[in-house]
Amino acid sequence: MQHGEGRIAGAADIGGTNTRVGLIREDGKIVRIEKFPTPVSGNAEDIPLAIARALMDIAGDIPLAGLGIAAAGPLNIREGILDHPPNIPFDFVPIVAPLKEATNLPVIFQNDCRAAVLGEVCAGGARGYETVVYITISTGIGGGICTNGKVITGRGGNAGEIGHFPVDTTYNLTCTCGLSGHWEGYASGRGIPFFFREWCTAHDLPCIYSTTPEILRFSATDPRYAGFRDALAQVNGRGLSSVIVAYDPDCIILDGTVIQRNPDLLDQALVYTDRYLDLPPCIFSPLNGDAPLIGAAMAVFHPKMI
Numbered sequence: 331m332q333h334g335e336g337r338i339a340g341a342a343d344i345g346g347t348n349t350r351v352g353l354i355r356e357d358g359k360i361v362r363i364e365k366f367p368t369p370v371s372g373n374a375e376d377i378p379l380a381i382a383r384a385l386m387d388i389a390g391d392i393p394l395a396g397l398g399i400a401a402a403g404p405l406n407i408r409e410g411i412l413d414h415p416p417n418i419p420f421d422f423v424p425i426v427a428p429l430k431e432a433t434n435l436p437v438i439f440q441n442d443c444r445a446a447v448l449g450e451v452c453a454g455g456a457r458g459y460e461t462v463v464y465i466t467i468s469t470g471i472g473g474g475i476c477t478n479g480k481v482i483t484g485r486g487g488n489a490g491e492i493g494h495f496p497v498d499t500t501y502n503l504t505c506t507c508g509l510s511g512h513w514e515g516y517a518s519g520r521g522i523p524f525f526f527r528e529w530c531t532a533h534d535l536p537c538i539y540s541t542t543p544e545i546l547r548f549s550a551t552d553p554r555y556a557g558f559r560d561a562l563a564q565v566n567g568r569g570l571s572s573v574i575v576a577y578d579p580d581c582i583i584l585d586g587t588v589i590q591r592n593p594d595l596l597d598q599a600l601v602y603t604d605r606y607l608d609l610p611p612c613i614f615s616p617l618n619g620d621a622p623l624i625g626a627a628m629a630v631f632h633p634k635m636i
């Protein structure tokens with residue numbers, strides 16, 4: 331296989347539905363990507379073994395510098411396991427030990443949002459910035475922070491769980507974590523339908539839309555529901571304000587299907603974003619949803635950054 335110049339790492343991004351694997355060059359360029367359904371019906375060990383098989387298949391005789399693995403938190407990077415993952419029906423999924431044993435390669439394991447910020451800093455929209463916050467607004471809301479060439483990991487690899495910043499005390503929606511008032515519970519792809527329903531009840535309007543794409547599309551054009559857009563903008567503005575005062579970033583990278591497909595959500599949120607600290611540039615990720623996968627590989631080439 332032609333793969334150009336430079337070293338190549340294997341990478342995987344483990345999702346609840348699909349796992350994506352890829353070969354990534356040191357400069358962040360993708361050599362090849364494949365995906366397969368995450369095996370959730372047998373044993374937990376099937377997941378790392380399927381990753382090892384898929385990566386060895388696509389690598390063929392290409393020598394790999396190592397493997398970088400990203401998965402949604404919470405995870406335990408010290409033990410190299412997924413610990414009660416929210417979207418995979420196993421209590422624990424061993425990752426690092428079985429992958430090392432199956433491939434004889436070094437394995438670096440990270441939370442997907444921490445991997446994504448590394449991908450943006452090394453090969454995406456955040457090149458050249460010193461303190462960077464990556465925010466994904468997708469099914470959930472997550473974040474990754476990199477400052478002076480180092481990703482903030484925290485005790486267990488879970489620092490930057492910005493989706494659980496408190497943003498509201500009026501509607502008290504329950505978040506996926508079980509607590510109430512958190513950003514993810516209102517403005518994520520999963521949270522928006524619940525927020526919309528509560529907002530409609532509070533404003534005596536029929537809740538005629540039920541999916542996040544419908545709600546976002548019609549609330550942008552149906553004047554009866556324009557107030558929902560405003561309520562959502564306030565929540566997003568509070569989330570962004572908290573990010574800015576917590577990390578004072580030079581640059582914020584926005585990613586995730588909800589915000590990428592509805593970029594007007596950013597303009598609306600910025601109206602409600604506090605200006606206590608200067609607003610940094612807010613840039614949409616140029617990596618087409620591949621930031622976690624590319625960043626997982628970058629950790630192999632730049633281990634001192636994590």
Ligand SMILES: [Zn+2]
Nearest residue numbers: 494505507512
């Ligand atoms: Zn929460």
